[in-house]
Amino acid sequence: xxxxxxxxxxxxxxxPHRKRRRNRHGVRPAEQxxxxxxxxxxxxxxxxxxxPLWPFADEEQVRDWQESYRSGGHQPxxxxxxxxxxxxxxxxxxxTDVDRVVKRTVTGADARVSVGIRGEGGGxxxxxxxxxxxxxxxxPDAPWEVVGTDDTTFSLTTPRYGAVVSSPVKxxxxxxxxxxxxxxxxxxxxxxGPLGERCCVSAGGDxxxxxxxxxxxxxxxxxxTLVASTGGHVAEVERFTVTGVRLAG
Numbered sequence: 001x002x003x004x005x006x007x008x009x010x011x012x013x014x015x016p017h018r019k020r021r022r023n024r025h026g027v028r029p030a031e032q033x034x035x036x037x038x039x040x041x042x043x044x045x046x047x048x049x050x051x052p053l054w055p056f057a058d059e060e061q062v063r064d065w066q067e068s069y070r071s072g073g074h075q076p077x078x079x080x081x082x083x084x085x086x087x088x089x090x091x092x093x094x095x096t097d098v099d100r101v102v103k104r105t106v107t108g109a110d111a112r113v114s115v116g117i118r119g120e121g122g123g124x125x126x127x128x129x130x131x132x133x134x135x136x137x138x139x140p141d142a143p144w145e146v147v148g149t150d151d152t153t154f155s156l157t158t159p160r161y162g163a164v165v166s167s168p169v170k171x172x173x174x175x176x177x178x179x180x181x182x183x184x185x186x187x188x189x190x191x192x193g194p195l196g197e198r199c200c201v202s203a204g205g206d207x208x209x210x211x212x213x214x215x216x217x218x219x220x221x222x223x224x225t226l227v228a229s230t231g232g233h234v235a236e237v238e239r240f241t242v243t244g245v246r247l248a249g
Contacts, residue, residue, distance in 0.1 A: 046134050047109070050147035051162055051244025053225045054092045055084070057189045062137040069141060078143035081106060085113035085131040088146045092187065093227055095237045098128045109135035109142070112150060117235045129240050149242050153177065156228045156241045158211070165245045167196070167218075171226055172211030173241065180204045180230045186216040187225045195224070203230075220249020 044059045046052050055078070056062050068074035077083040082101045089098045102125050103114040111133040116125040129149045136145035148161065155173035159165050171184055180203045186196040196216025203210040218224060224245050231238035 046136050046145050046147055050134055050145075051223055051246070052136065052145055052189075053148065053223065053242065053244050054088050054146045054189050056136055056143065056145055057223065059137055062143060065143060066137065066139065066141055079141060081111040081113055081133050081144045084133060084144040084146065085111075085115055088131065089115050089129070092189075092225075093229075093240070093242075095128070095229065095240065097235050098237055098240075100125055102127050111144065117238060120234045126234075126238060128238060129242075146242075148244060149240070151241050154228070154230060154239045154241050156226060156243045159226075159243070159245055161243050161245075163245050164248050165224070166248045168213050168215040169226070169245075170211060170213050171228065172209065173228065174207050175203050175210050175230070176206050176208070177230065177239075178204050179233075180210075181232055182210055182212065182228055182230050184212050184214050184226065184228045186214055186218070187227060188218055188222050189225075191218075218247050220247055222247050222249075 044052065052058065056065070065075065065078060069076065069078070077087065082104055086099070086101065090096050098115050098117055100116055100118070101113055102116040105112045113131045113133065114127045115129055115131060116127045119125050131146055132148045132150055133144045134147050135142040137143065151173075153176040155175070156171060157174070158172040159169065169186075175182070182201040182203055183199040184197065184201070185194040187194055195218045196214045198212045198214045201210055201212045224247055225242055226245060227240060227242045229237045229240040
């Protein structure tokens with residue numbers, strides 16, 4: 001995977017108080033909290049500011065899992081930021097070749113986990129995304145929730161993080177690379193596949209803009225994950241970026 005220069009753009013899900021800066025782990029990829037397909041509510045934000053992308057749709061689901069964990073040790077991987085990040089990547093997004101943690105940083109209830117692909121020729125792994133996770137709920141067993149990605153050379157900034165959207169939705173951001181082919185999907189917790197998809201958008205350059213329009217179908221009020229991915233040089237998916245929005249309803 002080629003080294004690419006860093007850009008100054010960012011996915012805007014981040015903590016506003018944070019300074020701007022540029023499965024092999026025993027988790028069944030499709031596993032959902034409680035072993036069922038949840039019915040999301042139009043409810044809670046994570047830590048009062050972040051969109052709940054995966055694996056829990058709201059605090060009620062968090063409390064249900066905590067009860068099952070306390071009584072029978074159910075799905076302990078929710079307490080592991082690395083395993084949660086990999087399960088999100090491989091199971092929820094379907095990027096099975098992104099199969100390793102390259103780096104992790106955990107500060108209190110906040111974590112950044114860099115997931116990546118095997119390096120070309122057995123070399124240094126390439127980072128596909130830096131996944132941002134936050135503890136959801138209360139108590140020492142509050143589980144990790146994916147709330148977005150920290151972006152450098154590939155971003156998804158339109159629509160803005162937390163925006164209310166409708167179908168079709170225009171998405172876009174910026175990318176640095178050569179001969180890139182961007183696929184955009186709309187996903188939601190509890191759905192077995194994409195709710196909408198657009199493939200593919202040709203892009204490339206140095207911090208160049210990209211955009212696409214995606215049509216999708218989802219229940220009103222749902223939190224949606226918009227995910228854009230690119231690859232094809234050394235792996236099907238080499239980089240990806242996500243943002244969280246809510247469907248009007």
